[in-house]
Amino acid sequence: MSLSTALNIAQSALLATSRQTSIVSRNVTNASNPDYNRRLSMLQSDAPGVHMVSIQRAADMSLFRANLGAVSSYEGQASLRTAIEAMTQAVNGIDSASSPATAIGDLYEALQFYAANPSNASIAERAIDAARQVVRSLNNGAAAVNAARSQADRNIAESVADLNGLLAEFKTANDAVISATIGGRDASDALDKRDALLKRISEHIPISTITRDNNDMVITTTSGATLFETIPREVSFQAKLVYGATTVGNQVMVDGVPLPVGTGGDTNSAGRIAGYLQIRDQIAPTFQAQLDEIARGLISAFAETDQSGGALPARAGLFTWSGGPGLPAAGTVSPGLAGSISTNAAMDSTVGGNAFVLRDGGANGAAYVANTSGAASYSALLLGYQAKLDEPMAFDGSAGAGVSASVMTYSTNSISWLEGIRKSADQAELAKSALVARTSEALSNATGVNVDQELALLLELEHSYGASARLLKTVDEMLGTLLALAD
Amino acid sequence: MSLYGMMRTSVSGMNAQANRLSTVADNIANSSTAGYKRARTDFSTMVIPSTSGSYTSGSVNTTIRYAISQQGSLQSTTSATDLAVNGNGMFVVQSSSGTPYLTRAGAFVPDAQGRLVNAAGYYLMGYSFESGPPAAVANGFEGLEAIRIRQDSLTSDPTTSGELTANLNSNATAVTGANPSGNTAGAQFTSKTSLVVYDNLGGEVLLDVYFTKTGANTWDVSVFNKADAATGSTPFPYSPGTPAAALHNSTMTFNPATGELTSAGQLTMTIPNGSAFSLDVSKVSQLAEDFMIFDASANGSPPAGIESIIIGQDGTLSAQYTNGAVKELYRIPLATARSPDMLRVLPGNVFSQSNESGDVRIGFPGESDFGKVMSGTLEESNADIAQELTLMIESQRSYTANSKVFQTGSDLMDILVNLKR
Numbered sequence: 001m002s003l004s005t006a007l008n009i010a011q012s013a014l015l016a017t018s019r020q021t022s023i024v025s026r027n028v029t030n031a032s033n034p035d036y037n038r039r040l041s042m043l044q045s046d047a048p049g050v051h052m053v054s055i056q057r058a059a060d061m062s063l064f065r066a067n068l069g070a071v072s073s074y075e076g077q078a079s080l081r082t083a084i085e086a087m088t089q090a091v092n093g094i095d096s097a098s099s100p101a102t103a104i105g106d107l108y109e110a111l112q113f114y115a116a117n118p119s120n121a122s123i124a125e126r127a128i129d130a131a132r133q134v135v136r137s138l139n140n141g142a143a144a145v146n147a148a149r150s151q152a153d154r155n156i157a158e159s160v161a162d163l164n165g166l167l168a169e170f171k172t173a174n175d176a177v178i179s180a181t182i183g184g185r186d187a188s189d190a191l192d193k194r195d196a197l198l199k200r201i202s203e204h205i206p207i208s209t210i211t212r213d214n215n216d217m218v219i220t221t222t223s224g225a226t227l228f229e230t231i232p233r234e235v236s237f238q239a240k241l242v243y244g245a246t247t248v249g250n251q252v253m254v255d256g257v258p259l260p261v262g263t264g265g266d267t268n269s270a271g272r273i274a275g276y277l278q279i280r281d282q283i284a285p286t287f288q289a290q291l292d293e294i295a296r297g298l299i300s301a302f303a304e305t306d307q308s309g310g311a312l313p314a315r316a317g318l319f320t321w322s323g324g325p326g327l328p329a330a331g332t333v334s335p336g337l338a339g340s341i342s343t344n345a346a347m348d349s350t351v352g353g354n355a356f357v358l359r360d361g362g363a364n365g366a367a368y369v370a371n372t373s374g375a376a377s378y379s380a381l382l383l384g385y386q387a388k389l390d391e392p393m394a395f396d397g398s399a400g401a402g403v404s405a406s407v408m409t410y411s412t413n414s415i416s417w418l419e420g421i422r423k424s425a426d427q428a429e430l431a432k433s434a435l436v437a438r439t440s441e442a443l444s445n446a447t448g449v450n451v452d453q454e455l456a457l458l459l460e461l462e463h464s465y466g467a468s469a470r471l472l473k474t475v476d477e478m479l480g481t482l483l484a485l486a487d
Numbered sequence: 488m489s490l491y492g493m494m495r496t497s498v499s500g501m502n503a504q505a506n507r508l509s510t511v512a513d514n515i516a517n518s519s520t521a522g523y524k525r526a527r528t529d530f531s532t533m534v535i536p537s538t539s540g541s542y543t544s545g546s547v548n549t550t551i552r553y554a555i556s557q558q559g560s561l562q563s564t565t566s567a568t569d570l571a572v573n574g575n576g577m578f579v580v581q582s583s584s585g586t587p588y589l590t591r592a593g594a595f596v597p598d599a600q601g602r603l604v605n606a607a608g609y610y611l612m613g614y615s616f617e618s619g620p621p622a623a624v625a626n627g628f629e630g631l632e633a634i635r636i637r638q639d640s641l642t643s644d645p646t647t648s649g650e651l652t653a654n655l656n657s658n659a660t661a662v663t664g665a666n667p668s669g670n671t672a673g674a675q676f677t678s679k680t681s682l683v684v685y686d687n688l689g690g691e692v693l694l695d696v697y698f699t700k701t702g703a704n705t706w707d708v709s710v711f712n713k714a715d716a717a718t719g720s721t722p723f724p725y726s727p728g729t730p731a732a733a734l735h736n737s738t739m740t741f742n743p744a745t746g747e748l749t750s751a752g753q754l755t756m757t758i759p760n761g762s763a764f765s766l767d768v769s770k771v772s773q774l775a776e777d778f779m780i781f782d783a784s785a786n787g788s789p790p791a792g793i794e795s796i797i798i799g800q801d802g803t804l805s806a807q808y809t810n811g812a813v814k815e816l817y818r819i820p821l822a823t824a825r826s827p828d829m830l831r832v833l834p835g836n837v838f839s840q841s842n843e844s845g846d847v848r849i850g851f852p853g854e855s856d857f858g859k860v861m862s863g864t865l866e867e868s869n870a871d872i873a874q875e876l877t878l879m880i881e882s883q884r885s886y887t888a889n890s891k892v893f894q895t896g897s898d899l900m901d902i903l904v905n906l907k908r
Contacts, residue, residue: 003873005519005560012563052563183795183807199558212784224653224778230683231691256695256722257679482876486883 035196072206072270079275090144101411119376124355142339152280157239165233206270245336265424289399291338297407331394494896499546500889512730514870523868557868574858580609588837603775613817643689649785685787686761741773788812892895
């Protein structure tokens with residue numbers, strides 16, 4: 001019995017060693033695969049002569065969770081920063097060249113020049129042209145803000161579609177893990193796949209996970225809404241094609257619960273979807289309100305007043321709007337004003353007006369004419385307009401750029417506000433990307449493949465294989481000796 | 488007489504050695520047969536009464552014994568239905584005609600009908616779990632049936648119990664308007680989660696669980712069937728549009744000092760087209776932290792076919808279904824006799840009870856000395872070639888010696904015959 005047994009045991013040792021070697025080779029092959037966790041081969045002896053190789057997978061759940069959280073925060077911050085930068089670029093241009101503040105500054109200078117030379121027709125045209133520039137800047141800005149919002153909306157729709165697809169894939173991966181766990185098979189590959197999917201899901205939405213019996217996993221958002229439990233839950237979102245100043249975007253519903261949105265430039269929004277929601281519902285609308293307030297400030301600064309002594313109401317002058325010739329309500333945001341502001345046709349020579357009406361007044365009828373004598377050197381009105389651009393007025397606090405400032409200061413405040421958010425978003429993105437790198441590195445150190453270690457193990461296995469083979473050979477020789485005897 | 492006697496004695500010696508050589512041949516031939524137990528040739532003397540003056544040689548008797556109780560070494564394989572016993576027990580198998588036998592040859596594979604058949608064509612027997620966990624009949628084969636794994640059937644379990652552990656945010660503002668318990672359009676809730684359960688036919692039913700804070704430390708919990716939800720932006724009202732649509736409605740109260748639940752910890756409801764379901768919420772807390780789920784689980788399983796067979800060391804044969812559920816189908820018993828070595832040996836590595844062996848005892852693996860069932864393992868033959876070869880050489884020498892004795896007798900007879908010319 002003993003020689004045959006020795007042969008059998010040596011043979012099963014060869015089998016066990018070759019299986020361990022195959023695990024080492026799998027580890028080495030996947031050394032550069034970030035989603036691969038190192039496999040450990042554990043040898044155990046269950047009964048005489050039976051060697052089992054069980055495969056364990058290196059895993060560190062707390063490091064993995066920390067990494068998922070860092071990825072979510074970073075993705076939320078990055079999407080917010082990108083969107084803010086794109087919007088800033090579209091509205092203000094490089095170095096704020098096309099911003100309303102620059103255009104208003106130019107208008108101020110043109111008015112000064114016009115007041116010094118009130119009879120010069122070409123200088124008058126230049127002032128009107130500067131006014132057209134201001135209108136164009138505001139109109140373009142309003143359009144760019146709406147475009148940024150609808151872009152964010154489309155990005156949300158894409159992200160949601162992607163997320164639903166990932167959750168469907170997650171079901172397949174999760175089922176494979178459960179089935180392998182129950183069947184006592186090696187679940188490592190299925191676990192790798194499932195973890196890779198979790199990483200991709202956490203890019204879109206911040207998640208927390210619960211592991212149930214048989215390695216079954218439940219995913220919820222960090223706010224507690226269920227994303228996956230046995231089956232994927234629906235993440236629903238209705239995109240809107242066009243955004244206007246008053247359009248309110250739809251919420252993203254996770255299993256019937258709205259996804260919360262973060263605040264601030266160093267945002268607490270985690271995941272791409274929340275980042276896009278924040279730009280769509282908070283930053284872009286606030287900036288929109290600031291543009292509207294600038295437009296309202298301009299319309300009221302250039303308003304014409306009754307010069308005839310009657311009690312006629314003030315009317316829109318150089319700048320008018322879709323609701324003109326009346327003035328927009330004072331002290332409060334009129335949504336969409338920046339998009340509808342225009343130069344007064346009575347003063348704009350391109351549509352048949354006369355640039356001298358700005359000097360004389362009277363765009364709204366004879367009662368509003370200030371230069372009643374028709375003197376070519378009249379400049380009091382122009383100097384008045386210029387002074388009003390410098391005069392503090394009341395702005396709506398909800399727009400977030402101050403409550404009392406001159407139009408010119410308010411417009412520069414608006415640039416500073418946006419720049420401030422952009423800067424803090426930029427800095428926070430750096431910090432968060434460093435955190436992602438750190439957590440990924442820690443995770444990789446704990447669960448990744450170390451090729452040196454694997455090769456050292458391979459040497460050991462080689463020796464053990466050699467020893468087993470040597471054993472086989474010796475037993476064979478012993479049997480040979482015996483057979484020679486029987487001859 | 489004595490010369491003839493001597494020649495006959497040597498003939499019996501040669502016969503005995505021939506017998507031993509036959510068992511050696513058998514052992515070597517079956518040295519790779521799983522579950523084979525080596526045959527051993529034992530000798531005994533036969534003495535013929537003799538007087539002091541004359542000695543009459545007797546002869547040698549041969550008895551063949553089998554080392555049935557001797558464990559063979561175990562070899563691992565890749566098939567889960569390859570079974571070995573690490574211990575004294577033997578599998579109970581039956582022939583195609585239905586006669587039960589014992590064997591250690593465990594290379595079973597499922598046949599077309601799902602019965603597990605070994606290399607010699609014997610079917611493995613076990614006790615069915617059909618009517619609850621089986622008990623072994625200690626001294627007979629009653630209650631045993633051929634194990635049959637039906638691949639053509641599906642199985643499902645309706646959900647009966649579940650657990651939900653969560654934290655409800657104590658800082659949430661109370662809902663003053665309509666809440667989900669009224670099931671009216673536009674009902675407001677504080678937190679929501681959902682849970683998959685299974686009805687009687689194994690269909691998935693998604694339960695929406697709403698938690699609504701209605702006052703300090705007081706929450707309203709409502710459970711609805713997601714399939715009844717209204718289409719559109721809000722799921723309310725769930726059809727059929729009356730408050731009766733809620734599967735469960737109750738009020739949860741919490742201890743303001745500890746945040747622990749003070750009301751009943753079980754939410755009872757009946758799953759539509761399913762069984763009574765009791766959701767354990769006793770560990771739900773109310774602390775100043777965001778809504779968070781710690782555990783959400785329910786038993787039950789959807790319909791599924793068998794994916795694989797798992798055989799435990801205690802002999803329990805379970806089917807693993809494609810949905811992950813595991814169901815016990817049979818328990819494989821082990822049998823042994825008072826004197827296992829005296830069992831009758833029959834073709835196909837099987838043994839049957841004989842007068843000498845005593846009664847067969849049946850029990851489950853792990854009990855007394857039956858040993859454990861090892862899945863994915865085969866028991867090698869316990870015949871060792873080295874041992875057999877040495878025996879063979881010994882027999883050969885013995886045989887030659889006997890033949891020399893015979894030849895000497897023959898030579899002496901020759902001399903005797905030649906005395907008379």
